[in-house]
Amino acid sequence: MDSTSTTDSVEKPPEQELRDELAESLIELGAARSARVIAAFRNVRRHLATPDADLVSTYGAEVATITKTDERGVQISSVSAPRVQAMQMEQADLAPGMSVLEIGSGGPNAALLSEVVGDTGHVVTVDIDSEVTDRASAFLKETGYRNVTVVTADAEGGVPDHAPFDRIVVTVQAADIPPAWLDQLKEGGRLVVPLRMRGMTRTVAFVRDGDRLVSDGFELCGFVPMQGVGENRVRLAVLHDVEGEQVALRLDGHPEPDTEALAKALSMPRSTRWSGVTLGGSESNEHLDLWLTTALDNLPLLAAMPGARSRGLVASVSPLGIPTLVDGGSFAYRTVRATDQEDRYELGAIGHGPRGQQLAERLVEEIQVWDREHRSDRARIEVYPAGAPDDRLPADGRRIERRHSRVSITWP
Ligand SMILES: C[S@@+](CC[C@H](N)C(=O)[O-])C[C@H]1O[C@@H](n2cnc3c(N)ncnc32)[C@H](O)[C@@H]1O
Structure with missing residues (x-):
């Protein structure tokens, strides 16, 4: 481990200031809370993992350093942003002496985990891509983390040897929980996973309870997609495709849409409905959107390029996608407008197509239900094995069926 940075008596490496500033930013953002996680960020020399990247940006709290992009331009490997790494480490509730499996390598995150579990603990990091594991191994060797084992394999099968x-x-990002992850987790152990549920990804902290997993909180996040046996990408139904202005629906187990009719609807006049429900500028939609996907059956996400917004084709864009209620050849998506209160925005819906107005009203109704009944609630997410009978799953809420698991989202 990098002991040179832990005492004042030893000369500080030049980037120590950047690491200290990073630790302070993570504290301010509320991402790093425990002393060991904060200390880990002060110690790990993460810039050595990505020597081609700009030194200062590798210590930016929100900066993910992309290390590999596939032939279609999809980012498939990166060193995650420090804020996300800190958030997941806190979710994992780590302690010295623990044995930790990291799925998806890079180097810096394994080093951070190693710092927290200490010399009596052990970290195994697995990646499907030998280029990534070669780089991670070289980084961990250079920085002196000896309690980390690097494995090249498809993590669908976990790492049974350890x-x-x-x-x-x-x-x-995972769309499913392969049985090996549960089998290789101790009873009462925690699995932190960016789980995609009907297109929406949350990094969920699960606790193992026998053959099921029960959530203990989740956070909004974005991660590169899973490769290998567990690959399960969202599908795009493209409604408009002019360079820089693409508008599409992201499908994740949703019914096959009538793309032609929806494309026609997009070019028809819109109906807008407002909810009277407002959000502060720094409040995210993460809980509202999870409520909408629980309550509404056919709710894919609208993925539009910023150019589509500037041309007036759609009123809202978000890299995470915007919940969109679809029915036949009509749809309605969530939107916001400024209010006369500074930094407060009113939620609403914009409908297109023959039933656009009714769909916008339906979406607004559920926004109001969320505000009235669930605004301060948090969803409970549970994962059961695929073969679990219906009566084992909670009766209410939303069920998501995957190859290996049945995911249930319920609200108090
Ligand atoms: C975001 S990167 C990991 C970043 C790393 N944890 C860090 O910040 O230091 C995700 C990695 O997951 C890997 N990956 C994708 N599918 C995988 C699979 N089925 N098994 C193992 N690794 C996989 C990719 O090759 C990629 O390197």
């Missing part, structure tokens, strides 16, 4: 683990931290 199981069981106290914690499993997944750093790649």
Whole structure:
């Protein structure tokens, strides 16, 4: 481990200031809270993992350093942003002496985990891509983390040779929970995973309870997609495709849409409905959107390029996608407008197509239900094995069926 940075008596490396500033930003953002996580960020020389990247930006709290992009331009490997790494480490509730499996390598995150579990703990990091594991191994060797084992494999099967683990931290987007992850997690252990549920990804902290997983909080996040046996990408239904202005629906187990009719609807006049429900500028939609996907059956996400907004084709864009209620050849998506209160925005819906107005009203109704009944609630997410009978799952809420698991989202 990098002991040179832990005492004042030893000369500080030049980037120490950047690491200290990063630790302070993570504290301010509320991402790093425990002393060991904060200390880890002060110690790990993360810039050595990405020597081609700009030194200062590698210590930016929100900066993910992209290390690989596939032939279609999809980012498939990166060193995650420090804020996201800190958030997942806090979710994992790590302690010295623990055995941790990191799924998706890079180097810096394994080093951070190693700092927290200490010399009596052990970290195993697995990646499907040998280019990534070669780089991670070189970085961990150079920085002196000896309690980390680097494995090249498809993490669908976990890493049985080193199981069981106290914690499993997944750093790649997963649409399903393969049985090996549960089997290789100790009873009461925590699995932190960016789980995609009907297109919406949240990094969920799960606790193992027998053969099921029960959530203990989640956070909004974006991660590169899973490769290998568990690959399960969202599908795009393209409604408009002019360079820089693409508008599409992201489908994740949603019914096949009538793309032609929806494309026609997009070019028809819109109906706008407002809810009277407002959000502060720094409040995110993460809980509202999870409520909408729980309450409404056919709610894919609208993915539009900023150019589509500037041309007036759509009123809202977000890289995470915008919940969109679809029915036949009509749709309505969530939107916001400024209010006369500074930094407060009113939620509403914009409908297109023959039933656009009714769909906008329906979406607004659920926004109001969320505000009235669930604004201060948090969803409970549970994962059961695929073969679990219906009567084992909570009766209310939303069920998401995957190959290996049945995911349930319920609200108090
Ligand atoms: C965001 S990066 C990991 C970043 C790393 N945890 C860090 O910040 O230091 C995600 C990684 O997951 C890997 N990955 C994707 N699918 C995988 C699979 N099925 N098994 C193992 N690794 C996989 C990718 O190759 C990629 O390197």
